[in-house]
Amino acid sequence: MPAPLTLPVEISFRVTLDLETATFYDLQREVRREARQALLRALRTSLGEVEKALLAAPILCPGCQAPMRSRGRTMRRIVTVFGSLAVRRARYGCAPCGTVRRPLDEWIGLAEGTEYTAAVREQVLYLSADLPYERAADVLRHVAGIGISGRQIQRLLEAESEHIQAAIGQVHPDGEAPLRRRFRRAGRDGATAGAARVLQLRKLKTSGLWEQYWARRFRQEGAVPAEAAGRSQRSR
Ligand SMILES: [Zn+2]
Incomplete structure (x- = not known):
């Protein structure tokens, strides 16, 4: 250790x-x-x-267990609670099998293609439990200086909802008047799925499990298995 x-x-x-x-x-x-x-x-x-x-320690290929070679640095943008940050992180390659690893990415744990860190997602979804996506985006911009659109918030919730469901189970949307208003303009299927996700989010927030749930998500974000990280980065 x-x-x-x-x-x-x-x-x-x-x-x-x-x-x-x-x-x-x-x-x-x-x-x-x-x-x-x-x-x-x-x-x-x-x-x-x-x-x-x-x-400081040799970076090993998860497949070959052999030390990998440094292959320069590449840039990636992540959104933190303090704002957007360009990260130039080191890249390592395995000559025999072609696996690529970026140790800092693995430590941060954000899947490639995800910009928003879990700390930001927690704040965004906390607001979205009670506010329509566009209103939540407006509050985040105005108060927290986090630039995000309503559509992006909707996508964040879509991505998070399987984890939320695993934590609290399925929620049945019966007779939620405020939500009906909120999803009035959405298409029928979209409204049903979207409303169910928001109800789930609300249940998580009111269940007293919010802190516990996110404490686990913050740890999971930092716990991408090296093998999975290697696999996901190999294609690029
Ligand atoms: Zn290898």
Whole structure:
């Protein structure tokens, strides 16, 4: 078991204010904007340190068990609770079998093609349990600075719903007036499936299992088996 990693994180920034014209509101807005940028920089730096630690030991091919060769870095964008972050992560290849691994991706655990980290998905879906997708997107943009569309939220819920169902079971949508309003304009089948997913989400939120559910999801996100990760990345 390796020793815990200590990551020194410096958060520091400047704001410039003209006291003749600027208000306390302006100060809060400036501090928030600069703080978010500083948090993103801190996250990028910390991820760099995590990757360094991951690459300290030889990276082995899950199939051949042989050390893999470094094959440069490629860029990927992920959406964190502090905003969107470009991650340039190291890529390793196995010459005999062609398997590719990206150790930082495996640690982060986000499937290729998924941009939104579990921390963001939790916040997005928490709001979506009570608000229509477009309204939830608007609140997230306005309050949390998370840029996401209603359609993207809908897709996130679709992807999450099998996990939610596994956790709390099937929910039967009988007589939910607010939901009928919410899904009024959707097509008949879409409305049924969409409403069922939202009901599931609500049940999860009101069941008292929300924290427990997401605590497990955060761990699962970081637990992609090396073999599965190797397989999924081989085709590219
Ligand atoms: Zn191999």
